Amino acid sequence: MLDRREALAILGKYSLAFVFDSAKLFRGNARAAERPFMITPAHIGKFTADNPGMMTLQGTNQYVVGRDSAVVIDVALSSDGNMDGIIEQAEAMGAKKIDKILLTHIHIDHCGGALALKKRTGAKIGIHRSRAGHLGGEDFQYGDNDRIAFGEGELEVLHTPGHESGHCCFYESGDKVLFSGDNILGYGTAVIHPPDGNMTDYLRSLERLLEFSISLILPGHGPLVGKPEAKIKEYLRHRIMREKQVIDALRTGRNTIGDITQMIYVDVSAPLQRVAEFSVQAHLEKLMREGRVKREGSRYLLLSDN
């Protein structure tokens, strides 16, 4: 098990997806995720980066979309092995070339290999316009509702802030597939890490996704999600439950992030406590934006009985 410092080091490095009661859940679901039930349209392939961990589940899912000219969504690692894996996946699908690299967000486990893949393939790198210049080698920018072509179709960009303010999902309306990045995971929940992570935005992004007809979610980590609407609603319910728990804790006189976290996350091991605190902080900041909570130093106070 990681000690607190190691966990924080990982968090600093990746700052992303994560399962709270990780150890048990991770092993159980890791086995389930290895089952060969990955049924995706023939023009979509996946190569999972060799970066498994507490924050990345089995590793980052990197998707190849298109058989004529292909688009790659997210590139986690710059190692030769990872480049080979993505390129071989594209070749196995019959892709003639990799044209573009799209990034769901700028956390290192999603963009860390983008420049290396560009160097290997000549593909053009796209990034959300709020993150222009982050890598120093992007070729184009995209924003909400932009459409990006691949060989046989196009992907619609959905700017979905919350996990990261420039986070984008990519929606292929033809097959009703959503590439969800770290907004929705194969299992567990995404970390919302203030200040860039924003719970208000995150819930809005989830609600917006419910407006789309989605038959399959391909997440940034973990197995595919075959019941998208149920999953998104489950995510929303989970956050609403957490918010209620935060309010209940405030009512009982807990008023620091540490105390509230201890009350809510009873079973969380020490290394994960800090990560749980981010979530509590994100909920408190949402409640402050809504005028329901105020902050005095390190203390948070409920303003009205709601």
Ligand SMILES: [Zn+2]
């Ligand atoms: Zn991630």
